Amino acid sequence: MNRLILNKVILVLSTLSAIIGISFLFWILATLSYKGITSITWSTFTNDLVNGGIRNLLVGQFTMAILASVIAVPIGMMAGIYLREYGHGSKLASVIRNLSDVMMSAPSIVIGVFVYAILVAGTMATQGLWHWPL
C-alpha cells in the first residue's frame, strides 16, 4: 500500500509544480497586459518620450533590430550553407557547429563588453577610432 501512496504523493507534487509554473505565467501576462492596455492611447505612438509617448523608442528598437538582422542574417545563412553543403561531415564543420552552439549561450553582457572594447573604447580615447591598447 505504501508504494501506492508514495506514487499519489509524487504525482500530486508534479501536478502542483505545473500549476505553480502556469500561475506565474498568467500572473506576469495579466499584470503586463492590464497595466499595458490601460495606459495605451493613440498619442502613445505619436509622441516622443519627453511628451509621454514611445515613438522614438519604437523607432530605435526597430532600427536596431533591422541593422542587426542586415548584418547577421547573410552571415548566419552562409555559415549554415557552408556547414551543410561544403563542409558536410568534415572535422572542421563539426568543430564550428559545436562552437556556435556554445557561443549561442554566451552571456549577452560579455558580448556587450567585447563590442564596447573594440568599437567604443577606442573612439572615446584621443587615439582615434581603432586605437589598440597594446
Add this chain to the structure above:
Amino acid sequence: MGGKLFRNFSFFSATLSFFLLIGIFAILFTYAQEALAEFGFDFLLSETWEADEDDEGGIFGGYIPIIGTLLSTLIAMTIAVPLAMGIAIFLTEVASVNIAKSVSVAIELLAAIPSIIYGMWGLFYFAPIVQSTVGGNGVGLLTAGIVLAIMIIPFMAAITRDAMNTTPHVLKESAYTMGATKFEVIKDVILPYSKGGIIGSIILALGRALGETMAVAFLIGSVMSTVKHVTDPTTSIPVLLANNFAEAEDLEMSSMYYLALILFVVSFAIISTAKFYFLGRKPK
C-alpha cells in the same frame, strides 16, 4: 568564378564564430591586463571596490559581485530544479495529451518573455510580497534568486521534457506490465534512461542564470556590500558591468574587463560541459 566566391564567403561566415570566440577571449584578456597585473588572483577574494579621489587608480576586488552571482544562481537553482522536474514529469507522464499540449505551449511562452519584463514585474509586484513575508527591503539576493528561478524553470522544463520523451515506450510498458506504479516507472525507467539530458538541461540553465543581466539588475539592489542575510541587497558580475561600465576609467575599467573575463570563461566551461558531456551531439 561566382561559385568560388560564394564558397569562400560561406567559409568565412562559418569560421567567424571561431574567430569571435578567440577575439572575445583575447580582447577581454588584453583589457583586463592592467587589473590582472595589479591584483592577480587576490582579486577574487578582495571585498574592496573603491576608486581613488583622482579617479586614477584604487583598490578593486571582485569578491562581492562573484559571491552575489554565485548565491543568486544557487537560490535560483534550488527552487528551479525540483519545480522544473515536476513540470517535466507532469507533461510526460501525468497529463493527458491535450492538457500536456496546452501546458507545453504556456511553458514555452514563459520561456520567450524578455528578461527585462521579469525584472520589471519582479520589482513592482513580486518584491513587495517578498518584503512583507520575509522582510528586508524587497530588492535583494532572495528576490533576485526567486525571479531568476521563474525565468529558468520553463527552459529547464522544456529540455527535460524532451529528454524524458526519448524513453522508448516498450521499456515503460514492460515496467507497467510488471505492476510498477507511475512513480516507479519514472524513478527506475525514465530517469536512468534520460539522466544525461536532464543533467545537461540543469547545467544549461545554470549557465543562463549566471549570465543573466536585466532581470537581476532590477532586483538585486546593485550595492557593493557583502551579504549577511539572504534578503540583503548586493550585486552580481553582469549587474556591476551593466551599471558601472559607462563611468569607469583606467584601473576600474580594467577590473571590470577582468570580471567579464571570469564570467566568460566560467560560463563557456559550464555550457560546453553541458553540451558535449551530457547532451551529446545528435547526428545532424
